[in-house]
Amino acid sequence: MSRPPVLECAGLTKSFGTRLAVDGVGFRIAEGEVYGLLGPNGAGKTTTMKMVCGLLEPDKGSISIAGQQAIGNLEVKGLIGYVPQEVALYPDLTAYENLAFLARLYKLGRRTVAARVEEALELTELSDRRNDRLDSFSGGMKRRMNIAAGLLNHPKLLVLDEPTVGVDPQSRHAILERVQAFGREGLAVVYTTHYMEEAERVCDRVGIIDHGRLIAEGTRRELVAQLGEQDRIELNASGDLERLAEACRAVDGVSSAATAENSVHLVATEGRHLLPAILEAADAADISITSVDVVEPDLEAVFLNLTGTALRE
Amino acid sequence: MRALAIARASGRRVLRDRVALFFLIILPIVVIVVVGAVAQGFNTFRVGVVDLDGTQASRQLVAELSHASGLAVIAYPSVGSLEKAVARSEINTGVVIPRGLSTDELSARAVTVGVIAEQANSTQQAAGTRVTSVVEEFGARVEAAQFATRYGGSFVQNLSRASSLESSTPRVGLSSQVVHTSQGSLPPGYEYSAPTELVLFVFLMAIAGGATIVETRRLGMFERMSAAPVRPRTIIAGESITYVVIAAVQSLVIVAIGSVVFGVSWGNPLAAAALLILWCLVGAGAGMVAGTFFRTPEQASAMGPIVGIVFAMLGGCMWPLSIVSTTMREIGHATPQAWAVDAWTNLLSNHGDLVTISHELGILVLFALGFFGLATFRLKRMLSSRGA
Numbered sequence: 001m002s003r004p005p006v007l008e009c010a011g012l013t014k015s016f017g018t019r020l021a022v023d024g025v026g027f028r029i030a031e032g033e034v035y036g037l038l039g040p041n042g043a044g045k046t047t048t049m050k051m052v053c054g055l056l057e058p059d060k061g062s063i064s065i066a067g068q069q070a071i072g073n074l075e076v077k078g079l080i081g082y083v084p085q086e087v088a089l090y091p092d093l094t095a096y097e098n099l100a101f102l103a104r105l106y107k108l109g110r111r112t113v114a115a116r117v118e119e120a121l122e123l124t125e126l127s128d129r130r131n132d133r134l135d136s137f138s139g140g141m142k143r144r145m146n147i148a149a150g151l152l153n154h155p156k157l158l159v160l161d162e163p164t165v166g167v168d169p170q171s172r173h174a175i176l177e178r179v180q181a182f183g184r185e186g187l188a189v190v191y192t193t194h195y196m197e198e199a200e201r202v203c204d205r206v207g208i209i210d211h212g213r214l215i216a217e218g219t220r221r222e223l224v225a226q227l228g229e230q231d232r233i234e235l236n237a238s239g240d241l242e243r244l245a246e247a248c249r250a251v252d253g254v255s256s257a258a259t260a261e262n263s264v265h266l267v268a269t270e271g272r273h274l275l276p277a278i279l280e281a282a283d284a285a286d287i288s289i290t291s292v293d294v295v296e297p298d299l300e301a302v303f304l305n306l307t308g309t310a311l312r313e
Numbered sequence: 314m315r316a317l318a319i320a321r322a323s324g325r326r327v328l329r330d331r332v333a334l335f336f337l338i339i340l341p342i343v344v345i346v347v348v349g350a351v352a353q354g355f356n357t358f359r360v361g362v363v364d365l366d367g368t369q370a371s372r373q374l375v376a377e378l379s380h381a382s383g384l385a386v387i388a389y390p391s392v393g394s395l396e397k398a399v400a401r402s403e404i405n406t407g408v409v410i411p412r413g414l415s416t417d418e419l420s421a422r423a424v425t426v427g428v429i430a431e432q433a434n435s436t437q438q439a440a441g442t443r444v445t446s447v448v449e450e451f452g453a454r455v456e457a458a459q460f461a462t463r464y465g466g467s468f469v470q471n472l473s474r475a476s477s478l479e480s481s482t483p484r485v486g487l488s489s490q491v492v493h494t495s496q497g498s499l500p501p502g503y504e505y506s507a508p509t510e511l512v513l514f515v516f517l518m519a520i521a522g523g524a525t526i527v528e529t530r531r532l533g534m535f536e537r538m539s540a541a542p543v544r545p546r547t548i549i550a551g552e553s554i555t556y557v558v559i560a561a562v563q564s565l566v567i568v569a570i571g572s573v574v575f576g577v578s579w580g581n582p583l584a585a586a587a588l589l590i591l592w593c594l595v596g597a598g599a600g601m602v603a604g605t606f607f608r609t610p611e612q613a614s615a616m617g618p619i620v621g622i623v624f625a626m627l628g629g630c631m632w633p634l635s636i637v638s639t640t641m642r643e644i645g646h647a648t649p650q651a652w653a654v655d656a657w658t659n660l661l662s663n664h665g666d667l668v669t670i671s672h673e674l675g676i677l678v679l680f681a682l683g684f685f686g687l688a689t690f691r692l693k694r695m696l697s698s699r700g701a
Contacts, residue, residue, distance in 0.1 A: 074544065077541060082537070104315065105541035
């Protein structure tokens, strides 16, 4: 990594009561880099992000932002733009009022506040709705406003926690375009998601997190390379999917099998050649398969291979 | 400055919410005007009288009660029916003129005129006090008539002469100054209602206002604010400013309407102002605590008034704590309401000032600090346990 790191965290650990939510997570993000934290719901992504943003204090570990120790350091928060998972804005205030209020929390002067608000509205293409109340906005517009609020302090590090949840495809596309642009403009971005396609599309590097642990990290190519010649096979079927997965695991060449919604996902060496054996196993298990899809190695296959479970389980 | 930004945003939201404005400002005005108007109508006490004597002297006492200002006399046939009427609050007090009133008066023996009023009913107690003063005046004329009868004339003639001489005798001016006494309860009538309503309303509305804090919390705004370089205590301070201002507006409205429309005296201005400000802080602090304890805005709106009313009952806003048992009085003083009512009692009934209510003010400062401290602690805890 030639560019200087904006975020460096190591050994982050956090428990809630007896439940270990994050277990020794560490990663670095450089200037202009979009880093994806990919994992299923409840994997520990949000807890990790809250620790990075100073909203939760880690039980163990260290966080450094732009070279400054971040834990318990109030001023470092001024370097971070936080976009929470849920839209956190006042529905009964206008777009301008919401952003101006949040900008004032960063001790900005009146003129700077006005300039930053206009700039954030323009970046998120909401300038024409500046005087409308938030409760009149569509879901996608609210999400864009949520992002605009994270840009007001001109952060060095932008933390986006699942910013596209519940958003229509058009708004999602606009948000993803914008995130890629942030990276090009030199901002360090942490992007958490459980959508593999999003991570593949916008992130320069991806960290895969499961059960609170960072189990793999690298560029898409590096991660997929771990699979070697393996393919991902998606079997859509009706009936007992667990039994089908069990039957597939017994097929020689299948390295992992997991059930997802109405389908079973397999990782197998030279998947296309294994299809007859897999269909035979399904037939023997008395399961009728409705469609078969063999996919080139992707992050979903990496996750399946590493954890033995499908990402969207 | 950050606290002011938070206060500004909260204030803007409250001003935009017409329902909240109705409950925070309009409703208290309506209630105090209605209660004030009704309390003003209570300037005449209904007095039931049973005349067991039926002589000219007893009829004269009944006539004097009838002519006394603020008393309306209703005749009852028996003591039983009179007691029943008092118990049902059909009348404010009952007077029993005993049999043999004239005979006892002639023989200069002590005469006992019974006055029936329930001890726990402040209106009946006030009516009883008024009746007693009329009976005592009558007693003074009886004593004069008894004295004159020793030297000639009949008792009845002397009694009527005492009445006529009383009206023609020049009155001796008398001024009095209370030097060392204290009243345990607020003055009767609206002078009692106005300060206790203020104590009740400000607190009750503040607790119910916790719903807005719960909503802010649920919107994720506290978490968002905490992601900026802002401490939890700054957030609490910012939100509190709005609610202190609302409480102050409510208080000033009640004070103004009480003074201008109903002529209520609020006592020493400096002490009253200090008490009002502190009570606003106590109310705002309690609202903040409610905002961090209740889970949903609906829960806060529903439970807030119940909590406020229970505290008001325990704290002497519904009836004077002087009439409840010692244990209940001690329990009542676990609420800030009791200390606020004590301070108003001291100010209004005993002409207190800043010094004489300093003890109560000190306790209220502790309540306010306690509430704000607890709210900050709760918010901090919420933020550090997966978010507020």
